[in-house]
Amino acid sequence: MHEMLPLIERSREDHIATRLRNKKTPNSQNLIVDVSEFLSDVIALADALPERSFAINICNDRYYFLVSFIAVIVRGQCNLLPANKKIVTQERLSYRYSNCYVIHDGTLPLSDQLLNINCVPLLNGHNVSDQSISIATDQLSAMVFTSGSTGDSKPSPKTWGMLYQSGTSGAQYYLPANHKVKHSLVATVPPQHMYGLEASILLPLFADVCVANVQPFFPKDVADTLTCIASPRILVTTPIHLKALLESRIDFPLIHVLLSATAPLTQDTARRAESRFGCQIVEIYGCSETGSIAHRATAQDAEWEAFDTFTFHQSSAITTVTANHFSLPIPLEDILEFSDHHRFQLVSRSADAINIAGKRGSLDELNQLLLSTPGVLDGVIFATPGNDTGRPSALVVAPNLGKKEVLINLRNHVDALFVPKQIVFVDALPRSITGKLPMKDVLELYNSII
Amino acid sequence: MGTQQIQETELANLIIDVLNLEDITPTDISPEEPLFGGGLGLDSIDALELALALSEKYGVELRADDERNEEIFFSLRTLNNFVRQTPE
Numbered sequence: 001m002h003e004m005l006p007l008i009e010r011s012r013e014d015h016i017a018t019r020l021r022n023k024k025t026p027n028s029q030n031l032i033v034d035v036s037e038f039l040s041d042v043i044a045l046a047d048a049l050p051e052r053s054f055a056i057n058i059c060n061d062r063y064y065f066l067v068s069f070i071a072v073i074v075r076g077q078c079n080l081l082p083a084n085k086k087i088v089t090q091e092r093l094s095y096r097y098s099n100c101y102v103i104h105d106g107t108l109p110l111s112d113q114l115l116n117i118n119c120v121p122l123l124n125g126h127n128v129s130d131q132s133i134s135i136a137t138d139q140l141s142a143m144v145f146t147s148g149s150t151g152d153s154k155p156s157p158k159t160w161g162m163l164y165q166s167g168t169s170g171a172q173y174y175l176p177a178n179h180k181v182k183h184s185l186v187a188t189v190p191p192q193h194m195y196g197l198e199a200s201i202l203l204p205l206f207a208d209v210c211v212a213n214v215q216p217f218f219p220k221d222v223a224d225t226l227t228c229i230a231s232p233r234i235l236v237t238t239p240i241h242l243k244a245l246l247e248s249r250i251d252f253p254l255i256h257v258l259l260s261a262t263a264p265l266t267q268d269t270a271r272r273a274e275s276r277f278g279c280q281i282v283e284i285y286g287c288s289e290t291g292s293i294a295h296r297a298t299a300q301d302a303e304w305e306a307f308d309t310f311t312f313h314q315s316s317a318i319t320t321v322t323a324n325h326f327s328l329p330i331p332l333e334d335i336l337e338f339s340d341h342h343r344f345q346l347v348s349r350s351a352d353a354i355n356i357a358g359k360r361g362s363l364d365e366l367n368q369l370l371l372s373t374p375g376v377l378d379g380v381i382f383a384t385p386g387n388d389t390g391r392p393s394a395l396v397v398a399p400n401l402g403k404k405e406v407l408i409n410l411r412n413h414v415d416a417l418f419v420p421k422q423i424v425f426v427d428a429l430p431r432s433i434t435g436k437l438p439m440k441d442v443l444e445l446y447n448s449i450i
Numbered sequence: 451m452g453t454q455q456i457q458e459t460e461l462a463n464l465i466i467d468v469l470n471l472e473d474i475t476p477t478d479i480s481p482e483e484p485l486f487g488g489g490l491g492l493d494s495i496d497a498l499e500l501a502l503a504l505s506e507k508y509g510v511e512l513r514a515d516d517e518r519n520e521e522i523f524f525s526l527r528t529l530n531n532f533v534r535q536t537p538e
Contacts (some may be wrong), residue, residue, distance in 0.1 A: 220511035
């Protein structure tokens, strides 16, 4: 007998999603979806899914993603959540998970080698469902893929027990003390990313939150979307987007809570955001493997407070996390310093990791690509000091090459975010006699030139 | 492949300037090819930076198509047409 956990903990008449008016269709209106209608959509879609084990979920519209994500789980299958939605990524996943299909909402190019299901015509919110649905705690429900800097991304398996824990922790910790209030939510992050999944898909299943179906990008898009949804509002975003919002001169409606994750915010940015938007900043710390594990009110507090479901162990510089819903302890890539058993500071990212816009790369991999470029005699890629987007720079010894030739290997193999913006040509790198390259000397050389 | 109009060259210069594209000249930017996700190696952070610069210089606010904002489908030409529109 499997232990079971509920699929959703909301009342039938609660609002769970806002489908904003399609600007291309005249006279269309914003639609509010309640929990009954949502569950009817889920059941109709679950019945229509093909008999396979894995669904590559690339829906763009957040409501379609929500319905198909849950329908796949209800059907006993597992969602594959790729770091990007390109055809080559879909095909690469299908080699690894052969018994799969693609579920989509008709907005993206698709591979003709894969079975694909457009979920949109399969939703049927008319037969209002009265079923109460539970899922086995140990059912494999999603694979989140950590976006490595090169094509091969690492899968992080999620059981329903883990996703349930994410959703209920979100309900407890993402929102300030008066979280019983009904909130509307807009996210600038995709639902396929762990943070986006937790804050915009799992949260509405367990907290009184109504999620907008869109993913605004430019500051004007964000302001317009916020204006369209009911107050009080939650904005789920990242430091990069937050910086763009702060620098823009657009008027924003009042934001009640602003969630930020993927990279640390400075206290100054948090304070400026709070005074500009009238919001409370809640910053979330976690990674794809663990999901969210801690939060902080960055404008007031530099220390992170862990959710009480997690226990931490430290040996040498490595911190491991355990929890009832994890089958094994999970090591963290960051170095944490605890002031008591549940409060910590992030001391640093491990030396190899580089994190940009929620994507995680390896400096080692980038350096290998750089050094294997024809004509590059020596070189090093490193996180640019003082650059708050986290983008890397490079020192390169390549007397016969221009910037374009130096970057050709990297551009062909990695996401544009990881390609160094600034290439500094030097005669030699400050290597020691044994060939080692102390980062301190690299930065010293870089700073003396820049 | 079309040739750049004068205003497009001015915009290409602004893009190169704002995004620090040291190795690219204005004529490297083909007017009809996508600016982001294409051969220039520009990404979503660049898109946000460019939006701020265009807002300051021309007083226009870029908008994306929600459905496909992962790949922002601006070319030099569409962007130029957009910034030259008379503000409402």
